Amino acid sequence: MRRETLLNAAIALGLLAVPLWAWSAGEPFTITLATRAAILALAGVGLNLALGLGGLVSLGHAAFFGVGGYAMGILAHHAQTFAPLDLGLFTVAGTKSMPVIWLTAMVFSALAALAIGALSLRTSGVYFIMITLAFGQMFYYFAISWPAYGGEDGLSIWVRNGFPGLNTLDPIQFFAICYVLLMAALVLSAVIARSPFGLALNAARQVPQRVETVGIPVYRVRLVAFVISGTITGLAGALFADLNRFVSPSMFSWQLSGELIVFIILGGTARLFGPVAGACLFVALEHWLGGLSDYWHIYLGALLLGVVLFARGGLIGTLAGREVAHD
Amino acid sequence: MTEPVLATHGITKRFGAVTASEEVSLDLRPGEIHALIGPNGAGKSTLIKQICGNLRPDAGTVTFLSADVTAEDTVARARRGLGRTFQISALAMEDTVLQNAVLGAAGASRRAFSLWRPALTDRSLRAAAEEALERVGLSDYAATRTAELSHGQRRQLEVAVALTLKPRAFVMDEPMAGLGTEGSQTLTAFLDTLRHEAPILLVEHDMDAVFALADRISVLVYGRVIATGDREAIRTDPAVREAYLGEEA
Ligand SMILES: Nc1ncnc2c1ncn2[C@@H]1O[C@H](COP(=O)(O)OP(=O)(O)OP(=O)(O)O)[C@@H](O)[C@H]1O
Ligand SMILES: [Mg+2]
Numbered sequence: 364m365r366r367e368t369l370l371n372a373a374i375a376l377g378l379l380a381v382p383l384w385a386w387s388a389g390e391p392f393t394i395t396l397a398t399r400a401a402i403l404a405l406a407g408v409g410l411n412l413a414l415g416l417g418g419l420v421s422l423g424h425a426a427f428f429g430v431g432g433y434a435m436g437i438l439a440h441h442a443q444t445f446a447p448l449d450l451g452l453f454t455v456a457g458t459k460s461m462p463v464i465w466l467t468a469m470v471f472s473a474l475a476a477l478a479i480g481a482l483s484l485r486t487s488g489v490y491f492i493m494i495t496l497a498f499g500q501m502f503y504y505f506a507i508s509w510p511a512y513g514g515e516d517g518l519s520i521w522v523r524n525g526f527p528g529l530n531t532l533d534p535i536q537f538f539a540i541c542y543v544l545l546m547a548a549l550v551l552s553a554v555i556a557r558s559p560f561g562l563a564l565n566a567a568r569q570v571p572q573r574v575e576t577v578g579i580p581v582y583r584v585r586l587v588a589f590v591i592s593g594t595i596t597g598l599a600g601a602l603f604a605d606l607n608r609f610v611s612p613s614m615f616s617w618q619l620s621g622e623l624i625v626f627i628i629l630g631g632t633a634r635l636f637g638p639v640a641g642a643c644l645f646v647a648l649e650h651w652l653g654g655l656s657d658y659w660h661i662y663l664g665a666l667l668l669g670v671v672l673f674a675r676g677g678l679i680g681t682l683a684g685r686e687v688a689h690d
Numbered sequence: 691m692t693e694p695v696l697a698t699h700g701i702t703k704r705f706g707a708v709t710a711s712e713e714v715s716l717d718l719r720p721g722e723i724h725a726l727i728g729p730n731g732a733g734k735s736t737l738i739k740q741i742c743g744n745l746r747p748d749a750g751t752v753t754f755l756s757a758d759v760t761a762e763d764t765v766a767r768a769r770r771g772l773g774r775t776f777q778i779s780a781l782a783m784e785d786t787v788l789q790n791a792v793l794g795a796a797g798a799s800r801r802a803f804s805l806w807r808p809a810l811t812d813r814s815l816r817a818a819a820e821e822a823l824e825r826v827g828l829s830d831y832a833a834t835r836t837a838e839l840s841h842g843q844r845r846q847l848e849v850a851v852a853l854t855l856k857p858r859a860f861v862m863d864e865p866m867a868g869l870g871t872e873g874s875q876t877l878t879a880f881l882d883t884l885r886h887e888a889p890i891l892l893v894e895h896d897m898d899a900v901f902a903l904a905d906r907i908s909v910l911v912y913g914r915v916i917a918t919g920d921r922e923a924i925r926t927d928p929a930v931r932e933a934y935l936g937e938e939a
Contacts, residue, residue, distance in 0.1 A: 557808040559796035559815065566782040566793050572744070573780040573790075577797030577855060578768035584802065 367683035371636040375549075378404075378643060379542060386535045394534040395606070400646040401541040402602045407626040407638025408548045409595030414624065415633030416556060417588045418568030422620050423479060423495030426502040427593040429615035430475050431468035431600025433506065436518040436610035438464050443521055461526040461540070464601055472597020473590050475502075480589035484582055499617055506612035517611025524605055531605075541602050545639070548595050553635055555591070564588050596623070625663070629670055631677030640678045693756065694719050695889050696772075696859045701740055701750035703733075703913075710736040711747065712913040718859055723881065723890045725900045728910035729933075734893045735777055737910070738863050741891070742774050743767045755858060768797065773857025773888070777864045779844040781836050787847055788832040791819035794854030822853040826880070842873045849877070860890040866899050878902055901925075909933070 378401060385393035406428055413419040441448045441457025448455045458464060483494045507515050523531045531537045555561045567574045567581045574581050604610045613619070622645065623638075630641030648666070652659035674681045694717035703711040710733040718724050728734055739745040741752055743764040751760045759767050768774075781790050792809050795818035796802050809815055823829050826846040831839065839847065845865060852860060865881075866874045878899045881890060885903075894900050900907065901921055908918040909930050917927045924930055 554808075555805055557810070558805045559792070559801045559807075559809040559812070560803055560805045562785075562789060562793050562796060562809045563802045566785065566790075569782040569784060570780045572764075572776075573782065573851070574793070574797070575764040576742070576768055576774050576776075576780070577794045577851065578765055578800075579793075579797045579802040580765045587803065 367634070367636075367679065370679060370683045374636050374639055374643070375546070378639065382535060382538050391534045394538050396646055396650055398534065398538045398541050398606055399603075400643045401538065401545045402599050402606060403622075403626065403646065404639040404642035405541070405545045405548055405602065406596045406599035407623050407630075407642050408545065408552055409592045409597075409599060410623045411592075411627050411633070411638045412552055412555065412595070413585075413589050413592035414627055415637065416561060416568070417564045417585055417592075419484070419585060419589060419592075420492050420624070421483075421495040421589070421592075422492050422617060422624070423483075423497075423499030424593070424596050424623050425615050425617060425619040426479065426499045427472040427476055427596040428600035428603065428619060428623075429502055429506065429610075429612070430472045431597035431602075432604040432610040432614040433512065433600075434468035434471050434597075435464045435524070435601040435604040436520065437512060438467060439520045439524055440512065440518050459522070459524045461524045461531070461605070464524055464605075465598055468597050468601035469594045472600070473594040475597075476590045476593025477586070480586045480593070484585050484589065496617055496620070499615060499620055503612055503615035503617070506615050513611070515612060517609060517613075520604070520608045520610075523608055537606070541606075544598065544602065548598075549635060549639070551595075556635070560584065560587070625667060627677075628667065629677055631679035631681075634677065634679040634683075637677055637679055644678065692720055694753075695755060696741065696861075696891065697753045698737070698741060699751045699753070701737065701747045701752070703736055703740060703745065703747050709733075709913045711740065711750075714750070714910070714913070714915055716908050716915060716918060718889045718891050720889055721885055722905040723885050723892055723903045725892045725894055725904035725907045726910060727894065727897075727900055727907060732910045733913040734910055735863055736913075738774070738861055738891075738893060741861055742772060768855065769800075771855065771858030771888075773852035773855045773860045775848040775852050775860075775862045775865050777867065777893075779841075779848050781844060781847055781851070783835075783837040785836055786832065787823065787828055787834050787836055787839065788816075788819055790836055790847060791822050791832075791850055791854055792816065794822070794851040795819045798855045818854050822850040823847075825853060826850045827876070842869050845869055845873070846877075849880075857888050859888050860884070860892075862890060863893045864895060865892070866894055866896040874899055 382394040382397040410424045413421055438457045439459055442459045448457060479498045483491055486494055512518050525531055526540060529536045563574055563579050563584050567584055571581045600614060626638045626641030626645055629644055630637030648663055652662050670677055697717035699715050701711050701714045714737055726734055740747045743762055751758055754770055754772060792815050795815045823832055826849050828846055828850060849865060866877055874896055881903055904921060906920055907924040908915050911933045916933060917924060917930050
């Protein structure tokens with residue numbers, strides 16, 4: 364337990380130290396890589412709540428990532444074109460304010476998670492995986508066939524959105540924003556894992572009939588977890604769009620849902636920092652191996668196979684022992 | 691006569707050609723232990739599942755504390771105060787003994803949707819859980835992972851989790867199974883006092899325990915109750931001797 368805490372602290376500090384070093388050394392590209400890792404980690408932290416703690420293997424979390432991304436894209440698009448968003452009964456002005464965009468992204472991804480979860484959670488096992496995948500694909504094709512916001516080509520945002528008091532165009536400041544949000548999500552996850560709710564969610568993964576027998580409705584517990592999970596992933600989507608200043612249907616792709624699962628498996632399922640370790644490793648490999656070969660996913664696949672076969676607890680499990688992340 | 695706490699009225703359940711419950715009517719009165727015995731496959735567990743809401747009967751009703759609960763699910767019945775133990779331990783094996791008990795306490799106090807305060811340091815949840823563990827003699831194992839418990843200790847934990855609910859009636863499916871002589875005797879003594887807190891519907895194969903504890907015994911054979919009565923009546927019932935006790939008598 365203590366060893367895992369130390370390891371978590373080391374990962375958190377490492378993710379902070381690398382961009383700080385890059386900043387002092389004048390290497391903005393490395394800062395961007397670290398920002399990408401932090402954002403993908405945030406999306407993974409969201410998924411980990413459903414998948415790790417709740418055992419809900421969602422292959423559709425890209426839906427929430429994409430909803431968050433498009434919330435940013437649509438609001439910023441209307442702001443930069445000075446064309447208010449026409450909602451029929453009334454119109455809404457676009458915005459370039461990050462807090463407003465984040466809130467919108469979270470509200471809409473929560474609603475999407477509520478709808479998808481309410482239907483998907485009536486199934487389990489492989490059916491759950493398939494139905495979440497199907498919902499993800501529905502969002503993907505919807506985005507492709509929505510010409511108002513770029514369709515297949517996506518939407519470009521000319522200038523990064525703003526945050527009061529900060530210069531978000533400065534890579535290190537934007538990194539700081541993403542890093543703080545990641546840490547906040549990790550604290551939230553740790554708190555939830557220790558709460559009575561986390562206890563029930565974790566027990567429902569192991570023995571659902573026990574949880575019902577003590578008067579706790581398993582379906583509702585899972586639905587709440589799924590909504591919180593989707594909301595965090597949605598927030599990550601809004602940041603990801605801001606990092607690239609671009610949104611496209613690929614944010615909804617099932618490959619992305621798969622990558623989020625890969626982070627969790629690489630880092631260690633149900634480990635608090637599992638998705639952080641996994642996302643950092645993924646971004647590093649993508650950068651180095653991607654530079655060597657276009658087919659770097661082959662190496663990633665081999666690594667994944669190795670982890671699944673020989674290191675079931677992932678990176679964190681291998682380094683910190685087999686206890687679960689919460690006591 | 692006092693009104694029964696829990697009762698089934700003409701419950702019937704079929705699985706294809708198998709009739710697992712046929713017109714089963716039995717009741718559980720305040721302060722009593724009502725034992726349900728019968729050979730393997732007689733339909734005891736199936737009856738328990740219908741009483742607890744895991745299975746819907748094809749016909750008949752279940753009443754609990756004067757309410758018809760036939761259409762209610764497990765959660766609703768648990769919230770009314772039905773405390774159940776499983777024939778095969780259903781515990782969160784990766785969690786500690788204390789966490790399993792705290793889960794019960796969280797369910798009982800309707801706190802399962804509390805997201806902020808840590809469950810294990812919550813005073814009232816912890817007190818309820820520790821009291822239940824103490825009563826079944828598992829206090830020393832609170833921090834042990836449930837997977838590391840012996841079979842007998844898991845059976846004790848099953849009972850402890852049910853205790854955290856402070857139930858109005860207990861439904862126990864073979865709590866003595868695999869306990870060994872000493873364990874069975876300890877649990878028998880415990881259930882003997884527990885009946886004054888809430889009556890117990892006890893499915894059990896351990897005849898020493900059944901005849902030591904039961905105020906009434908019902909005998910289930912092929913889904914049908916062939917006899918209900920006190921210990922003496924069941925011991926001397928010719929149909930029971932033939933169908934069931936015959937092998938042992
Ligand atoms: N879900 C099911 N589908 C089909 N048949 C079932 C099902 N559940 C139980 N049965 C059958 O119903 C009958 C009663 O089973 P049940 O488990 O209730 O017996 P039991 O009295 O609890 O036996 P034991 O003493 O072995 O625990 C058996 O013939 C069993 O095979
Ligand atoms: Mg049985």
